[in-house]
Amino acid sequence: MDLKSRIDRRDVTAAIIGLGYVGLPLAVELAKAGVKVIGFDVHAGKVAEISAGRSYIPDVSAEDVANTVRSGHLRATTSPADLADVDVIDICVPTPLRKTKDPDLSFVIQAVDTAASVLRKGQLIILESTTYPGTTVEIVGPALEAKGLKAGADFYLAFSPERVDPGNPTYQTKNIPKVVGGIDEESTKLAAAFYRQVVDTVVPVSSTEVAEMVKLLENTFRAVNIGLVNELALMCHRMNIDVWEVIDAAKTKPFGFMPFYPGPGLGGHCIPIDPFYLSWKARQNGFEARFIELAGHVNSAMPEYVVTRVAEALNTHRKAINGSRVHVLGVAYKRDVNDLRESPALDIIELLERRGAEVTYSDPYVPEFSHAHLNFTSIGPEQVTADCAVIVTDHRVFDYPAIVKRFPLVVDTRNALKGMTDARIVRL
Ligand SMILES: NC(=O)c1ccc[n+]([C@@H]2O[C@H](COP(=O)([O-])OP(=O)(O)OC[C@H]3O[C@@H](n4cnc5c(N)ncnc54)[C@H](O)[C@@H]3O)[C@@H](O)[C@H]2O)c1
Numbered sequence: 021m022d023l024k025s026r027i028d029r030r031d032v033t034a035a036i037i038g039l040g041y042v043g044l045p046l047a048v049e050l051a052k053a054g055v056k057v058i059g060f061d062v063h064a065g066k067v068a069e070i071s072a073g074r075s076y077i078p079d080v081s082a083e084d085v086a087n088t089v090r091s092g093h094l095r096a097t098t099s100p101a102d103l104a105d106v107d108v109i110d111i112c113v114p115t116p117l118r119k120t121k122d123p124d125l126s127f128v129i130q131a132v133d134t135a136a137s138v139l140r141k142g143q144l145i146i147l148e149s150t151t152y153p154g155t156t157v158e159i160v161g162p163a164l165e166a167k168g169l170k171a172g173a174d175f176y177l178a179f180s181p182e183r184v185d186p187g188n189p190t191y192q193t194k195n196i197p198k199v200v201g202g203i204d205e206e207s208t209k210l211a212a213a214f215y216r217q218v219v220d221t222v223v224p225v226s227s228t229e230v231a232e233m234v235k236l237l238e239n240t241f242r243a244v245n246i247g248l249v250n251e252l253a254l255m256c257h258r259m260n261i262d263v264w265e266v267i268d269a270a271k272t273k274p275f276g277f278m279p280f281y282p283g284p285g286l287g288g289h290c291i292p293i294d295p296f297y298l299s300w301k302a303r304q305n306g307f308e309a310r311f312i313e314l315a316g317h318v319n320s321a322m323p324e325y326v327v328t329r330v331a332e333a334l335n336t337h338r339k340a341i342n343g344s345r346v347h348v349l350g351v352a353y354k355r356d357v358n359d360l361r362e363s364p365a366l367d368i369i370e371l372l373e374r375r376g377a378e379v380t381y382s383d384p385y386v387p388e389f390s391h392a393h394l395n396f397t398s399i400g401p402e403q404v405t406a407d408c409a410v411i412v413t414d415h416r417v418f419d420y421p422a423i424v425k426r427f428p429l430v431v432d433t434r435n436a437l438k439g440m441t442d443a444r445i446v447r448l
Pocket residue numbers: 037038039040041042043060061062063066112113114115127130131134148149150151182183184185186289290
């Protein structure tokens with residue numbers, strides 16, 4: 021039976037390489053739909069957790085992991101040899117930046133090597149990691165072909181960007197439309213059929229490059245608009261205008277406007293990073309991506325700006341940052357998640373410490389962390405005495421009225437205290 025018919029009957033075994041925020045939800049959805057899934061990760065601890073029926077990703081329930089492992093639909097491994105018989109290989113590994121802001125494809129290259137080690141005729145290989153246009157054809161295809169098989173003729177190859185939004189209760193793997201672009205029509209058709217098993221809407225496009233560019237457009241759109249609104253926040257502060265009120269009123273326009281909000285800076289694995297994959301590739305083509313660079317400049321200056329606002333706030337109480345106790349509320353990069361990657365809270369804490377503040381923090385999702393050679397342990401706001409609190413992440417579980425009562429100053433970078441009036445509140 022051909023691969024398409026077997027996919028449609030869910031009579032295939034799929035390997036998911038990389039079981040993180042992207043890979044694990046997909047693996048579990050596929051397993052729940054009846055596809056046999058082998059999750060491969062180099063992190064033995066994650067593989068052990070899954071094998072024991074536990075989840076380390078908040079959006080994935082332990083019950084789903086335990087049930088799919090028990091039914092034999094999901095299995096996790098660190099051994100590439102276990103992938104010998106799979107029909108589909110889906111790569112979901114990290115794509116960070118190097119210190120120089122150049123793409124770091126080392127994880128993708130390593131994962132493709134794993135795929136190449138078990139590559140055989142008739143397989144479908146899909147890359148999901150966010151990357152610059154051209155990666156699938158220029159890097160992944162040739163690395164697989166080094167085995168002697170030919171992409172298109174012997175195996176199928178596609179790119180499908182992941183759009184998962186961790187912590188979003190409305191949109192998850194099943195109801196986020198999935199864009200798919202193959203190196204040829206057959207590859208697109210097969211990859212689309214594969215995702216249709218678990219995703220309500222699949223959007224085929226004409227090439228891998230288009231699919232790669234779609235993801236970078238989406239995230240660049242966010243980075244640029246956040247940059248614009250961050251600059252507007254700085255401008256409004258100078259002009260003594262409440263930027264939050266401006267945005268709330270502007271968004272009553274039923275067309276041609278979409279609200280973005282200022283904040284303490286970009287965080288997470290995507291928005292601070294992905295646009296630089298695009299600007300790097302544009303530079304290879306002799307093109308300067310000016311909006312991306314400018315937005316990066318504005319957004320990366322926000323932690324410093326927050327610290328300036330803390331200093332201004334303390335100054336109104338005749339205090340200096342040096343020697344003051346500052347309590348940071350929320351260190352995860354966004355609301356209701358436990359993800360610290362690229363979180364602006366880390367920069368803010370480091371900058372405060374460097375200026376001599378005694379920093380403590382509360383984050384029910386992040387009980388402890390280390391940064392810049394310092395170790396921190398979360399402590400509830402009700403147990404802290406500080407000169408100033410800074411709301412960096414607006415987790416829903418925080419008791420905001422109690423926070424305003426507790427601290428002499430509260431710098432609110434997220435408008436978490438919307439509607440509250442108190443002389444102690446300082447809004448971004
Ligand atoms: N997290 C998000 O919200 C999100 C959203 C959309 C797209 N993406 C993109 O998806 C990709 C994966 O992101 P993530 O957030 O899931 O990352 P993650 O760090 O949560 O997970 C990646 C996993 O890959 C594993 N890994 C690394 N190298 C490996 C290898 N050679 N073989 C097997 N496993 C390996 C890691 O151990 C880790 O478990 C990135 O390109 C990211 O930009 C992420």
